[in-house]
Amino acid sequence: MKFKTTALVALVAIAGAGALAWQSLDKETRGFLAAFPTNTDLLFWSTSQRDAAFRALDRLPFLAKHRVVPAGATPSALPPGPPLPLPLDVDAYMQAQRSAALMVVHNGQVRLERYGLDFDSQGRWTSFSVAKSFTSTLVGAAVRDGHIKSMDDKVSDYIQEMKGSAYDDVSIRQLLTMTSGVAWNEDYGDPQSDVAQFNNHKPEAGVDALVSYMRQLPRAVPAGTRWLYSTGETNLVGVLLSRATQKPLSVYLSEKIWVPAGMEQQATWILSKTGQEISGCCIQAATRDFARFGQFILNGAVVNGQSTVPEGWLTEATTARTGINTPGRGYGYQWWTYDDGTFAARGIFGQGIFIDPVRQLVIASNANWGTSASDPADSAAREAFYQAVQKAVDEEAATAKGR
Template identity: 40%
Template sequence: MTDKHITDLALFTGKPQYENFSRFKEMLPVSRMAASSAPYQFADGQTIALPATYAFEGEERSSDTFLTETDTSAVLVLKDGAVRHELYRLTGGRDVQWISWSVAKSFVSALVGIAVAEGHIRGIGDPISDYISVEPGSAYDGVRIKDVLQMSSGARWNEDYTDTGSDVHRLAAAMAGVMPLDTFVATMVHEAEPGTICRYNSGDTQALGGLLVRATGRSLTDYMREKLVEPLGFESDAYWLIDGVGMEMAFAGLNVTARDFAKLGELYRNHGRWDGKQIVPETWVHASVRADAPAHQPGQPILADHPLDLGYGYQWWLPNGDRGEFSAIGIYNQLVYVDPSRGVTIVKLSANPAYGTSMDERTNREMENIAFLRAIAASFDIQ
């Protein structure tokens, strides 16, 4: 085990990170999920070129320039389950496990759905405090699991990456041994009525990680290895970042290859079925990628101090529009984007050096990434 911690990386300072993001398993404390005993390889389809340009904010922008400026390591495009484009740059590669950041949240959501189906969790109407230890009157005391899934727990939270005193930075510090992640969650502060405000909160996902561990009696690593890694045919080992007592960094710590990231998108595109078997309940998948209340509609979810033109489901982002798209999105521009109407799943893994140096679109380029991936998906309409 290494003595390095996530706080040593100088995140959100403009420092290039692509060398780090490709080798966390060598740099930081991790747990390992062995590759599937029956690795699944996507079929190869006719190779397409990426669109030379894409439209954003009223102008045509260069795709190649965008990939370069965001230090993109991988772009994987699937159409109807077949690989149509596979690009690796910098430290990316088919066998490289890349840090998910908040893409991990969507994996955690899938595991919660499985745990409900298996009876480990009675239902998402239960208070999460029936399963995890929290201080009386703290953020998660009596709060429904559903509200936590939808980032509507009412916990006080600041996800401002530019503020070193923000909650998200304190959560990262917990990973460095200041306190166990479970203690951090147990002592978070209540602020708003649950279910009324969708405020993006990495603490909510860490609480869900604790829920899975307590409800199943197994580590997140062990449970995911059996329920997702093995049946989906992960081709490569996967890794979770862990704290000093072995608890997984549920909100952001998953390290997976581009092809194995794509398997979650394909699983959800196919309504939770894989190779003829229902892995995640179909009803769970459908509920997960829909905004079922006003607070979760596009334009309402709040990141730090501003709303985003994205909706929110059960730990999945929902682009504005009528195509039924959904996406797992992580900091530094990690995305697993799905357009089920076109049969398209796209993985983009990046280390955008400007990310988090402000909380503005001009540096973080969240919506621009969606525009770029939409252009790739739409390119199939004219082939």
């Protein structure tokens, strides 16, 4: 995503205000300003620029506007449990991953919680595509609330400007599973890709910027016949949700997840140039609250006996609705799925929430992978860490059973 370059004006203003103004800024914001990128395209910032920026996007209004997601008065408990014995050097793993935060919650207890990159439990780190799984859950809430009549409703039923486009006959279900068949390029290393370019698009007068860009895309294959990862389509889901609920996504997120799930801190959600939450990206939250979201999903999105989503919907969302050309893996409703029943939310540069219902396990991580946005080696190392945690939980259970 792109951010405005008026930050240079802010830098001048801060310098002119002198040392007192500089010292009044928190250390994350000072770190960002010290490493301010001259290229405002986040996908092509340096590692040190990302280190500073990922924790401060919502505190630098000259970069991007945001809305606050209010928390409730009573946080849900995350009690400490005994340290989980892991067959690996966690510090070395975190250093290799360039981890800002790593949490393991097992049976509702925190078994591991560590921080890096000078980040801590009070800071907010940006989610990137982990936000997609939040957006998916809000679709379930909108179905339960009657704002969306059916998952098989067409996109153009809710976004009239999509009539006549390649999305005219695409269903909400196909948007969530990324099987629309519409052309899209998600290459993070290509400055000319759709994911790099759509925020630069100049919209037609009176049309949402994203809608204006997406409705010009051509059809590549028939809807429902191919899976293709597309952040643009999740962003389109967000526009649809706002139209259906007649509420900003940040308000609906607070009402349906942030307050009921007992998040400890407020979150923020970055806005597009036309004032719409970027629903495929960019929720800033504390790592403990990302873990709470995982626990909320693990508990079936039920709080005090009240379900946020329709019966059976969450099972559909977190099991494979389509293949992704990777053995043992699939894609649900904005969740990455595994054939063993586990599933995950993932964001570029190492953000993630892994959920294992059988073992009652949630692993939340924030990072800034130093090589690329989606490095295969870093991703494989994270998968190996998930497996190591699962093995440790199994061995602990076997030892307890044998006593």
